Amino acid sequence: MWAREASIVSHFNQHHRNPVYLKDHQFPETITAVGPEMPTKELVDTMDVLLFAIPTQFLRENLRILQPHLDPKKMPLLIFVNKGIEIGTHALTLEIIADTCGPDVAKAATFIPTSVSVASFTEAEANKASVLFHQPHFRCYTGGDPIGIELSGALKNVYAIASGMSDGLGFENNTRASE
Numbered sequence: 001m002w003a004r005e006a007s008i009v010s011h012f013n014q015h016h017r018n019p020v021y022l023k024d025h026q027f028p029e030t031i032t033a034v035g036p037e038m039p040t041k042e043l044v045d046t047m048d049v050l051l052f053a054i055p056t057q058f059l060r061e062n063l064r065i066l067q068p069h070l071d072p073k074k075m076p077l078l079i080f081v082n083k084g085i086e087i088g089t090h091a092l093t094l095e096i097i098a099d100t101c102g103p104d105v106a107k108a109a110t111f112i113p114t115s116v117s118v119a120s121f122t123e124a125e126a127n128k129a130s131v132l133f134h135q136p137h138f139r140c141y142t143g144g145d146p147i148g149i150e151l152s153g154a155l156k157n158v159y160a161i162a163s164g165m166s167d168g169l170g171f172e173n174n175t176r177a178s179e
Contacts, residue, residue, distance in 0.1 A: 001033040009033040038062075041069040047076040049132060056084040056093060063100040070101065079129045081116075083153030092150045115139040117153075119146035 003009050011019045012033040016026055034043065044050065044066075054062060059082060080093050091099065118133075118140045120126040130140035143149055166175050 001027075001031055002039060003033055003035040006036055009035045038065050039069065041071070044069045044076065045071060045074045049129075050076045050078050052078070052080045052082060054082060056082045056086050056096070059093065060086065060091075060096045060100055063097065067101045077125060077128055079132075083150060084157070085154050092147060094146055094150065115141060117141055117143050117149045119143045119149040121146065 001012065003012065008019060011017070012027070016029055016031070017023060018025070018027075039047075052059065052062075059080075078097075080097070082093060085092060086096060089095075116133075116139070118126050118130045119142070120129070121144070123142070123144065126142040126144070130142050134140040
């Protein structure tokens with residue numbers, strides 16, 4: 001795990017907890033934190049999986065810094081759990097990856113029950129990511145349309161805001177269903 005703040009890196013490696021987010025969640029000891037510098041090429045070369053859980057707005061900047069450390073011959077499985085559309089460019093995650101790292105690289109927990117869609121252009125990579133994260137409380141469903149899933153995730157946020165506004169105005173479930 002990479003963090004921008006040395007104090008978070010230190011705390012995470014000592015306690016296997018994030019002191020800011022998911023404070024009560026104990027992470028496995030197999031996950032270690034690095035930072036605030038980006039991981040070295042040597043460290044990236046040893047990774048099987050590289051998970052990106054950063055806001056879409058910061059993905060391009062972070063990929064530009066990390067890109068020189070990615071070796072196409074030793075490429076870890078890249079998993080992007082962010083969703084949304086980049087402000088200004090209107091780019092989706094896959095477009096940001098392709099723009100920053102090239103088209104070859106563009107392949108792409110809480111205990112509250114959650115389900116997510118895992119998409120890749122190849123079924124094998126989607127299944128690998130799904131198996132890696134699937135838990136009884138965190139269901140992963142695979143799909144072969146990463147662009148459709150990205151857009152659906154962004155659109156879901158719009159519906160959630162509208163639904164919250166409807167609830168705040170005191171409307172019933174029928175109003176929410178018709179949004």
